[in-house]
Amino acid sequence: xxxxxxxxxxxxxxxxxxxxxxxxxxxxxxxxxxxxxxxxxxxxxxxxxxxxxxxxxxxxxxxxxxxxxxxxxxxxxxxxxxxxxxxxxxxxxxxxxxxxxxxxxxxxxxxx
Amino acid sequence: xxxxxxxxxxxxxxxxxxxxxxxxxxxxxxxxxxxxxxxxxxxxxxxxxxxxxxxxxxxxxxxxxxxxxxxxxxxxxxxxxxxxxxxxxxxxxxxxxxxxxxxxxxxxxxxxxxx
Numbered sequence: 001x002x003x004x005x006x007x008x009x010x011x012x013x014x015x016x017x018x019x020x021x022x023x024x025x026x027x028x029x030x031x032x033x034x035x036x037x038x039x040x041x042x043x044x045x046x047x048x049x050x051x052x053x054x055x056x057x058x059x060x061x062x063x064x065x066x067x068x069x070x071x072x073x074x075x076x077x078x079x080x081x082x083x084x085x086x087x088x089x090x091x092x093x094x095x096x097x098x099x100x101x102x103x104x105x106x107x108x109x110x111x112x
Numbered sequence: 113x114x115x116x117x118x119x120x121x122x123x124x125x126x127x128x129x130x131x132x133x134x135x136x137x138x139x140x141x142x143x144x145x146x147x148x149x150x151x152x153x154x155x156x157x158x159x160x161x162x163x164x165x166x167x168x169x170x171x172x173x174x175x176x177x178x179x180x181x182x183x184x185x186x187x188x189x190x191x192x193x194x195x196x197x198x199x200x201x202x203x204x205x206x207x208x209x210x211x212x213x214x215x216x217x218x219x220x221x222x223x224x225x226x227x
Contacts, residue, residue: 030213031213035216040220041220042203042205042220043155045216045217048215088155097168098160098167099157099160100216102147103154104153104154105153
């Protein structure tokens with residue numbers, strides 16, 4: 001079973017707009033990671049947020065984490081057509097395991 | 113850093129045949145992962161190795177699937193007696209082991225089509 005559930009499943013916006021994707025997970029975590037996948041390619045790591053952090057920034061990316069609600073969000077500001085991809089959150093199912101479990105993903109389309 | 117390499121990129125096989133995929137991880141990474149991904153879904157965990165030891169294997173992985181990493185470097189994933197339901201993208205990833213915060217580096221996958 002998947003640990004994370006992303007919402008929405010699909011998102012279509014115009015270039016320049018902001019895109020927000022949400023992720024919910026089930027078990028306690030030490031950190032949560034976000035990955036991006038272009039069509040037909042492997043996943044690329046974007047950002048990691050630790051359980052003791054509430055917000056983290058990297059360029060146009062902003063990630064928040066609410067451990068009380070077991071949820072995270074990824075915000076992409078000033079989106080570009082090149083941001084068109086699928087985005088996945090991922091967590092380790094339980095502590096002391098190397099297994100990383102991915103959610104179902106959000107497919108983002110940015111129209112030029 | 114030459115990245116994670118997977119071969120072949122595409123494989124078409126007939127039902128009942130055996131197939132084997134290869135993954136070459138980033139050289140200094142001691143963890144290696146296999147995932148399966150179908151269209152519109154997230155990657156589904158299959159198994160992972162730390163060095164040559166297979167530490168965890170998904171219960172979803174039937175006995176037709178076997179993975180090896182004999183010298184702690186490259187890995188192979190074999191599927192015996194393939195079924196149409198095995199059609200998917202098989203992704204390999206590697207990471208620096210021992211640190212849960214180490215990100216996974218993925219290859220571009222092997223796309224399997226079973227006819």
